[in-house]
Amino acid sequence: MAAPRVVVAESEKEVAEKLCAFVIEKANIALSEKGTFYVGVSGGSLPKFLCDGLPHLKTNWNKWKIFFCDERHVPYNDPECTYSIYKTNLVDKVSMLPDNIFPIDPNVSVEEAAMKYDDVIRKHFPGVDIPRFDLLLLGMGPDGHTCSLFPGHKLLQETEKIIAPISDSPKPPPARVTMTLPLINNCKFAVFTSCGAGKKEVIQQVLEGNEPDPLPAARVRPTNGELVWFLDKAAAQLLCKV
Numbered sequence: 001m002a003a004p005r006v007v008v009a010e011s012e013k014e015v016a017e018k019l020c021a022f023v024i025e026k027a028n029i030a031l032s033e034k035g036t037f038y039v040g041v042s043g044g045s046l047p048k049f050l051c052d053g054l055p056h057l058k059t060n061w062n063k064w065k066i067f068f069c070d071e072r073h074v075p076y077n078d079p080e081c082t083y084s085i086y087k088t089n090l091v092d093k094v095s096m097l098p099d100n101i102f103p104i105d106p107n108v109s110v111e112e113a114a115m116k117y118d119d120v121i122r123k124h125f126p127g128v129d130i131p132r133f134d135l136l137l138l139g140m141g142p143d144g145h146t147c148s149l150f151p152g153h154k155l156l157q158e159t160e161k162i163i164a165p166i167s168d169s170p171k172p173p174p175a176r177v178t179m180t181l182p183l184i185n186n187c188k189f190a191v192f193t194s195c196g197a198g199k200k201e202v203i204q205q206v207l208e209g210n211e212p213d214p215l216p217a218a219r220v221r222p223t224n225g226e227l228v229w230f231l232d233k234a235a236a237q238l239l240c241k242v
């Protein structure tokens with residue numbers, strides 16, 4: 001994999017603008033090439049960046065297929081539900097057809113929800129071992145986690161499954177469904193967005209460290225794809241090479 005591309009903007013507002021422009025550019029290229037755009041989105045602070053910026057930009061929303069890089073195993077009416085945040089603040093805003101966004105099923109066990117989600121994804125990528133998303137939009141926690149893959153967790157060693165349950169997430173809520181590294185690293189574009197001085201140390205560790213046991217975010221290295229980081233100046237302040 002080529003070195004990650006690091007885009008540093010002055011402010012969170014500018015990060016959001018650059019991120020959304022990038023997303024729409026990749027979406028419209030995918031739509032022109034194959035008529036569909038397969039994207040995975042994350043929770044945390046990312047929904048705000050995307051939901052504030054994307055609705056103003058031009059694309060054919062009903063050719064998008066939105067999946068979740070991870071999702072909390074909570075009812076849809078729970079404020080922690082990432083799907084509901086995107087449904088309310090993006091899907092409904094752009095009048096995207098609801099069957100273009102694919103939530104997990106919170107009404108079964110987290111193990112079953114993961115198996116069902118695996119099926120849902122594979123139905124869109126028939127005949128391949130590992131689906132290849134056009135774009136995965138990721139966040140990174142202050143501990144270097146991404147999706148619901150946490151430091152030291154056995155899920156980091158997963159080599160077969162593309163979707164897995166977790167019931168001991170150190171970031172609440174504890175039960176989640178997450179993409180695994182084999183799926184993440186098969187995408188065309190893996191894009192992180194991280195802002196704020198609180199992330200400056202872990203960003204330096206992930207982007208410029210050379211750890212024997214890399215943090216989860218440092219393990220995102222698309223095999224045949226590109227890695228891009230959108231950072232504000234506060235988050236990037238310890239980086240040497242930007």
Ligand SMILES: O=C(O)[C@H](O)[C@@H](O)[C@H](O)[C@H](O)COP(=O)(O)O
Nearest residue numbers: 042043044045139140141146147
């Ligand atoms: O649903 C989740 O909890 C997220 O997918 C999670 O992986 C998030 O991306 C990171 O925790 C970063 O969150 P912040 O950007 O809010 O720090």
